[in-house]
Amino acid sequence: MRGTLAVARYTLLDLSRRRILLVFFIIGALGIALIGTALKLFSSTFTGGAFSGPSGTTPDPANVNRFLDLMFVTDLVGALGLFALLIAFGIGMTAIYHDLESGAAVAIFSKPVSRLAFTGGKVSAAAAALIVIVGLLSLEAMLFGLLFGGGLEQTLAIEAVAQVANALTLMLIVLALSTWMNNIVAAIVAFIYNAAGGVVVALHNSLASSVNFGDSAILKDGINVLYWLVPHQLTSDAPRELVKAEIQLFAVPGQPGPDLNQALAAVPGPSGANDIIWWAFVVLVMATLVYIAVRRRQV
Amino acid sequence: MAPVVSVEALRKRYRRRDPWAVDGVTFALEPGQAFGLLGPNGSGKTSVVKMIAGLLRPDGGAISLFGSRPGDPAARAQLGFAPEDPDFPKFLRAREVLDYFASLLGLDEDDRKRRIPETLAFAGLDQEKRQVRQFSKGMKQRLGIAQAILGRPKLLILDEPTADLDPLGRRDVRALIESLKDSGVAVLLNSHLLSEVELVCDTVAILAKGRVLKEGTMAEVVPEGRTLEDVFVELVQASAPPKHDNLPSFITDKENQ
Numbered sequence: 001m002r003g004t005l006a007v008a009r010y011t012l013l014d015l016s017r018r019r020i021l022l023v024f025f026i027i028g029a030l031g032i033a034l035i036g037t038a039l040k041l042f043s044s045t046f047t048g049g050a051f052s053g054p055s056g057t058t059p060d061p062a063n064v065n066r067f068l069d070l071m072f073v074t075d076l077v078g079a080l081g082l083f084a085l086l087i088a089f090g091i092g093m094t095a096i097y098h099d100l101e102s103g104a105a106v107a108i109f110s111k112p113v114s115r116l117a118f119t120g121g122k123v124s125a126a127a128a129a130l131i132v133i134v135g136l137l138s139l140e141a142m143l144f145g146l147l148f149g150g151g152l153e154q155t156l157a158i159e160a161v162a163q164v165a166n167a168l169t170l171m172l173i174v175l176a177l178s179t180w181m182n183n184i185v186a187a188i189v190a191f192i193y194n195a196a197g198g199v200v201v202a203l204h205n206s207l208a209s210s211v212n213f214g215d216s217a218i219l220k221d222g223i224n225v226l227y228w229l230v231p232h233q234l235t236s237d238a239p240r241e242l243v244k245a246e247i248q249l250f251a252v253p254g255q256p257g258p259d260l261n262q263a264l265a266a267v268p269g270p271s272g273a274n275d276i277i278w279w280a281f282v283v284l285v286m287a288t289l290v291y292i293a294v295r296r297r298q299v
Numbered sequence: 300m301a302p303v304v305s306v307e308a309l310r311k312r313y314r315r316r317d318p319w320a321v322d323g324v325t326f327a328l329e330p331g332q333a334f335g336l337l338g339p340n341g342s343g344k345t346s347v348v349k350m351i352a353g354l355l356r357p358d359g360g361a362i363s364l365f366g367s368r369p370g371d372p373a374a375r376a377q378l379g380f381a382p383e384d385p386d387f388p389k390f391l392r393a394r395e396v397l398d399y400f401a402s403l404l405g406l407d408e409d410d411r412k413r414r415i416p417e418t419l420a421f422a423g424l425d426q427e428k429r430q431v432r433q434f435s436k437g438m439k440q441r442l443g444i445a446q447a448i449l450g451r452p453k454l455l456i457l458d459e460p461t462a463d464l465d466p467l468g469r470r471d472v473r474a475l476i477e478s479l480k481d482s483g484v485a486v487l488l489n490s491h492l493l494s495e496v497e498l499v500c501d502t503v504a505i506l507a508k509g510r511v512l513k514e515g516t517m518a519e520v521v522p523e524g525r526t527l528e529d530v531f532v533e534l535v536q537a538s539a540p541p542k543h544d545n546l547p548s549f550i551t552d553k554e555n556q
Contacts, residue, residue: 006402010395012387017390017430030453103386107446110380111403112372298355 003113007121008242026085036144045061070242076141077159084167092174095126104297119291158236172286179293197230237270302327303485310359322509333486335496344489347532352380373520379452384458389432393424404450436463458489507538
């Protein structure tokens with residue numbers, strides 16, 4: 001425990017002085033501020049009357065405001081997710097790789113610290129750094145929400161937690177790969193794996209709603225198998241809420257609108273217990289891979 | 300007296316098709332003894348000390364470090380290892396590096412307050428405020444020696460400790476080795492500087508191609524009237540294929556001058 005704490009403490013100190021993370025954080029903070037301000041300026045300029053539904057109907061201004069609020073939140077969390085991923089790459093590529101490659105590990109491993117304690121300290125510090133940085137960006141996003149009316153803090157908070165969880169998975173994948181290979185190659189492999197995972201999950205969601213696959217059992221089985229080989233992005237109900245609000249906003253009174261269930265099928269729904277358990281499993285597997293690589297490493 | 304470290308028939312190779320980097324090395328080191336491990340580049344000296352420090356896994360033979368395996372943290376708590384070409388987390392300062400290693404060694408607050416400033420002063424880094432990434436090779440080497448002695452080890456392994464040091468730094472390291480020997484600490488010294496080894500070591504082993512060519516006390520290895528360098532060159536050359544004058548022709552060719 002003593003070794004884990006020491007490694008975690010000084011890894012955090014080392015990470016906090018890396019300019020690349022500071023640059024990502026500043027870009028993230030400025031990006032969120034710019035997006036928040038631009039969207040609110042847009043929403044205050046174009047109020048209910050500026051929108052028109054089919055056949056020239058004017059939607060309810062309350063619906064328009066609700067839609068703009070949701071759009072605001074969705075764009076903010078989108079920006080937050082992007083910067084969280086950048087920070088995940090930044091931490092994952094540096095937290096352990098430099099110690100192993102520079103020779104710092106030679107001095108560290110000659111001290112009475114086990115490889116398990118070293119790995120525990122590194123992974124804890126990397127996770128803490130990610131949570132703190134993305135947490136600060138989330139707080140900034142929430143502050144913008146409050147400054148411009150508020151009311152969606154809970155949605156934003158849940159989505160921010162999901163984004164942190166997704167970024168943590170990606171960071172651990174980069175961290176695990178960087179113990180086996182060059183850190184730039186590790187980042188590229190992790191990026192491809194993550195993107196492929198996103199495609200597989202989207203295909204699986206379409207499969208679940210019986211869209212676009214016809215009766216191909218082989219294709220369905222293949223996608224089902226692939227689905228359990230990739231991390232599942234965690235999501236809140238914010239994306240579906242936005243689509244719902246959009247449909248309601250443009251619905252023509254007295255006429256049947258589009259089938260809500262069909263419209264929502266393509267939008268990822270809020271993650272369930274299975275997704276959360278799978279996420280925890282993937283995190284555990286990646287942390288174990290980091291440990292195995294560190295344990296086997298001869299320096 | 301029980302040996303601090305004993306190595307028996309130690310073998311190591313890095314890839315299956317490679318020749319043995321270390322091939323049947325055997326020696327033991329007792330408290331208060333300074334042991335010099337000598338050899339040309341690639342003779343396996345660093346591999347031997349890294350296996351003793353638990354950083355490399357041997358492919359054969361046995362190592363006993365304070366009666367335990369080298370991987371045992373309790374055994375490593377009594378070991379100080381100054382690696383060749385040392386490096387540290389590059390965004391930390393010298394004081395922070397020593398505090399980090401003091402935490403790993405489990406030193407309490409009182410020990411840290413006393414030892415860290417004194418060790419920094421010994422290494423000439425007490426006024427240094429820059430981060431490790433801005434250190435010269437010599438400064439890193441001094442920090443490497445500082446972290447190795449911080450835990451007051453019973454076995455100090457110095458791998459080419461003076462390669463990047465100035466003459467004053469070398470003198471300090473010699474004084475350190477003498478002082479540690481007097482207080483019962485065993486010192487294992489890897490060095491190319493034969494004159495230095497001759498000054499501080501009681502026993503030496505000369506390695507080439509991973510094998511011990513000669514081992515014994517300084518008097519046993521170096522006959523009267525000869526120097527350690529004479530013996531070293533003679534043994535190493537005898538173990539290698541005959542080498543002719545292999546200076547590049549453009550250096551030796553008179554017509555080009």
